[in-house]
Amino acid sequence: MQQEDTISAIATPPGEGGIGIVRISGPNAVKTAAEIFWPKSCASFTEAESHRAYYGKIMDGGRMVDEAVVILMRAPHSYTKEDVVELQCHGGSFVLRRVLELTFRHGARPAEPGEFTKRAFLNGRLDLTQAQAVMDLIEAKTDSSLRMAAGHLEGMVSKEIKGLRHDILEMIAHLEASIDFPEDDIDDVVIDEVRERISDIREKLVKLVKTAHTGKILRDGLETAIVGRPNVGKSSLLNALLHEERAIVTDIPGTTRDSIEEYANVAGVPLHIIDTAGIRATDDRVEMMGVERSRGYIEKASLVLALFDASSTLQKEDEEIIGLLQDKEAIVLLTKGDLAAELTKEGFEKLLPGKTVLTISTKSGEGIEALEQEILSRVYGDEAIEQEGAFVASAREAHLLNEAVSDIDAVLDTIENGMSADFVVIDLRTLWEKLGEITGETVGEDIIDEIFSRFCLGK
Incomplete structure (x- = not known):
């Protein structure tokens, strides 16, 4: 099902780079390219062979716009199963826009979002999946x-x-x-x-x-909220999962006054992690707004990592968090496992029956691997991990x-x-x-x- 018109678009991301590509597809793709590209190795680009790269100049009339390497893929042996020309220019935003404008002036129209792949689908190269x-x-x-x-x-x-x-x-x-x-x-x-x-x-x-549950998570990420009162180690856990110092870690309560959002790769599972402000009573208006957001993130997250300082006795803020976790998919993490314990795993299993309780230490690394394995088992369940392509x-x-x-x-x-x-x-x-x-x-x-x-x- 060939389309009647010829389309063109910049196929590389915005910004500056070594190479930028303008892609043309359609019945007049070769003709459009021949109007603006003068190859060094043949008299006219219309005579060019398929699946070869040609060096030459992008010209606006008699004036050179850029040097380029151009690849021609004649139908049906192309991504869209139409004639496709890719103009590989220098990757500056202005020069790419100029080259794109030239393609419009010589017979192409602006491509719609996804139109190259849509043509590949309509022409039978790909199915919808x-x-x-x-x-x-x-x-x-x-x-x-x-x-x-x-x-x-x-x-x-x-x-x-x-x-x-x-x-x-x-x-x-x-x-x-x-x-x-x-x-x-x-x-x-x-x-x-x-x-x-x-x-x-x-x-x-x-x-x-x-x-489908696992497939959606692998595609979009698992919405994960890290919650707890101030100074229980939320930012330290975020840094441990990211394997970089993303969040500021201090012993001053209230350092994280708003949420920090990042994607982490946890044993192959993309976690969309939200490191929330510590939940506590405060007179600071900005911190108060952050605490309210933290409560909201607990409600909407698919998985909550709830942190409690194992080296300290249970506080009023901890009790509030325990109440918020009752009906949530959550993993309870007793932090600072390298210090003498005041809170025990058995005690939390009674407070939150049915919830997994792990002891961790971001300082020594204790429990981090067990946490990753717990997340992995929740995402994959009984599905074979090596069969992602069938999800x-x-x-x-x-x-x-x-x-x-x-x-x-x-x-x-x-x-x-x-x-x-x-x-x-x-x-x-x-x-x-x-x-x-x-x-x-x-x-x-x-x-x-x-x-x-x-x-x-x-x-």
Whole structure:
């Protein structure tokens, strides 16, 4: 499905750098590039061979704008399956804008966000799951995130979905054949086979749905709040998890007066960590606002790391935090484990039954590895850590899979109620179309536009 117009955009991030790329795609990509690029090794760029790099000058009429190395990829052997030209210029913001303006003047139009990848999808190079993986690959924060995105780009999830759709289509064909060419008892045999096969597909979909929790965390990060009263070691823990001195650590209460937000790589899991202000009564208006924010972060965080100074007796502020943790997903951390203990693990297990309690020392490193392993087990659960590429990553995909499971239940109900094969076929087609929305084979144009609008320009 080739597009009629030619698009152009800067494909490298804003700012200065050694190289900046202007990407052109469409039926007139080569012609547009030939108007502004004068290669050294051939008379005209229109004669250039595909998949070769050419050195030359970017020209505005008779005036040179920049030197460049230009790569031509002729259709269909390109990212978009159209003619694609990449102008690799010097990476200054002004020079890239000038080159981009020249492409507009000579036949291209500004690309919309994600339009290059959208064309790759529309032209059949990628399915929708793979296309979404492109942005996940760009935004990956850890090796695990990267492996998941790369697996999706290779088609690990979409191959599974396409295989299931093929199985469902076979069932539909068998049922329709039994309807069109009825024989004694053949209808019942086919129905029994459909019941068995569709139950197997349900198990596979339920297994995929279970990976969505882990997939979302690997994609977006686990919202994690570090809370506690002043001077329990919150900033020290943040620094330990980041493996750098990000937060100021002093023995003066109230040093952290507002929240600090960072991404940490904890055993491959991206944690979106919020180091909150110490919870305590204060007359300082700024610190008071920080304390109120800390209470709010406890409410909205997916995981709370609650710190208590094991070398001190329980304070009024500690009791308030214990009250806030009752219904939260939390790990209790008894800090300053290198000092004589006043608070015990057994005591906290009684105060917060069901919560994991660990003793740590950011000074000696005690307990930090155990904390990382606890976080890892909460994120992955029973899922195999080496199979990130098979995890469901997006909320859209998870929602569609849950709907597909409901569609399967409808198929099974139709069979159990003894309804005719015609009704089973209708339910199977609904299921087949639902799974097609995941890969983009049966998705509406409005959904496609909405998905690609989230992409960055030039991709």
